[in-house]
Amino acid sequence: MASKVLLFGASLALLAAPVAAEPDLTGSWERYPLPGETPDPRWAPGPIPDPPLKPEYKAPWEENQAKLRSRLAESQPAGDNYVQCIPDGMPAMMQGMFPMEIFQRPEQVNITQEAFNQTRRVYMGETLPKWDEVDPMFYGRSVGRWEGDTLVIETIGIKEHVQFRWAPHSEEMKITERLTLLAPNILRNEIKIEDPYLAEPWTYSYTYRRMPGYKLLEYVCEDNRDYVDENGQHRLRLQGE
Amino acid sequence: MNGFKGIGSPRLLGMLLGVAAVSATPALAHHSFAMFDNTRSITIHGKVTTYQWTNPHGYLEIDAEQAGGETRHYTLEMTSINMLSRGGWTSRTVKAGDEVTAIVAPLRDGRDGGLLLELVLPSGKHMLPGVPNAQNYKRTP
Numbered sequence: 001m002a003s004k005v006l007l008f009g010a011s012l013a014l015l016a017a018p019v020a021a022e023p024d025l026t027g028s029w030e031r032y033p034l035p036g037e038t039p040d041p042r043w044a045p046g047p048i049p050d051p052p053l054k055p056e057y058k059a060p061w062e063e064n065q066a067k068l069r070s071r072l073a074e075s076q077p078a079g080d081n082y083v084q085c086i087p088d089g090m091p092a093m094m095q096g097m098f099p100m101e102i103f104q105r106p107e108q109v110n111i112t113q114e115a116f117n118q119t120r121r122v123y124m125g126e127t128l129p130k131w132d133e134v135d136p137m138f139y140g141r142s143v144g145r146w147e148g149d150t151l152v153i154e155t156i157g158i159k160e161h162v163q164f165r166w167a168p169h170s171e172e173m174k175i176t177e178r179l180t181l182l183a184p185n186i187l188r189n190e191i192k193i194e195d196p197y198l199a200e201p202w203t204y205s206y207t208y209r210r211m212p213g214y215k216l217l218e219y220v221c222e223d224n225r226d227y228v229d230e231n232g233q234h235r236l237r238l239q240g241e
Numbered sequence: 242m243n244g245f246k247g248i249g250s251p252r253l254l255g256m257l258l259g260v261a262a263v264s265a266t267p268a269l270a271h272h273s274f275a276m277f278d279n280t281r282s283i284t285i286h287g288k289v290t291t292y293q294w295t296n297p298h299g300y301l302e303i304d305a306e307q308a309g310g311e312t313r314h315y316t317l318e319m320t321s322i323n324m325l326s327r328g329g330w331t332s333r334t335v336k337a338g339d340e341v342t343a344i345v346a347p348l349r350d351g352r353d354g355g356l357l358l359e360l361v362l363p364s365g366k367h368m369l370p371g372v373p374n375a376q377n378y379k380r381t382p
Binding site for chain 1: 295300314348352354377
């Protein structure tokens with residue numbers, strides 16, 4: 001009896017204890033630093049390492065990297081997907097070219113990248129399915145939980161052709177993100193990618209800065225006149241063509 | 242909630258201090274993917290026939306004046322309207338019939354079109370469309 005009373009008292013005390021509120025990430029965010037901006041070293045994300053691919057996947061990836069570097073040097077679209085109006089998907093959309101919105105509720109967090117209206121939905125407290133229990137998609141299936149002040153998101157179910165930096169992956173790829181406020185307006189996303197194609201997890205981070213008052217714009221690929229021709233050349237359809 | 246606080250700051254600090262300069266990428270011989278010629282620019286003057294506020298790109302159609310009174314039609318690609326919007330453009334910045342001057346990175350394939358680098362409005366105002374890495378597009382007379 002005494003122990004029951006004690007237990008009851010303890011639960012009352014728990015109820016009465018101030019609940020440490022999870023940080024509210026709701027709002028608009030932009031990549032930090034912006035292109036050309038000199039970042040505060042406290043917040044700057046480190047360089048993204050090459051994916052630690054197993055040897056059999058490394059050589060073809062390196063060939064593609066030469067192509068990618070030349071495109072970037074010419075300020076060309078990094079991937080054919082942009083030319084074809086195909087969105088980034090995960091995890092590339094977490095550093096999309098336009099601002100991003102986080103909409104946070106206790107049971108669900110939505111993250112929208114303005115470019116291509118990409119929205120992913122994170123279901124809080126749900127169990128992550130196994131990779132072969134979901135159909136592979138662009139944003140996959142995401143579940144979330146709070147670890148202290150850190151929002152941990154696990155994602156599974158990404159199509160093999162939805163790639164970041166052209167790194168090949170299997171349908172078993174799992175992405176774990178740890179989102180933490182470094183300052184009230186600075187958000188860090190530590191990303192870990194695990195996949196049988198990788199010799200070890202691929203980890204890197206992004207930083208975002210709040211954009212107070214910014215309202216995301218819509219983005220519909222309404223008239224795409226760009227295309228890649230049969231020779232792999234980026235072309236423009238002129239009026240009347 | 243439990244009493245966890247912080248985010249393992251010593252490790253985080255280590256990561257932040259670990260920022261290194263990104264090595265310069267080597268110049269590679271390659272087949273260019275670029276459809277616009279960034280080694281030169283052309284300047285055209287004429288009447289706008291269409292100003293199209295769409296994604297993934299806005300478009301400006303211009304009947305450009307030629308020597309001898311002829312006109313030639315140019316299709317100019319702009320950046321995403323989201324970029325234009327953040328750069329101070331609206332769907333009403335230009336309209337059909339406006340006489341404008343456009344600085345353009347021309348199409349490599351020689352057809353009459355290109356990427357808009359700068360636009361001079363009838364009011365004389367210069368508008369930049371926010372081309373990513375605009376410094377990589379050479380302006381030539």
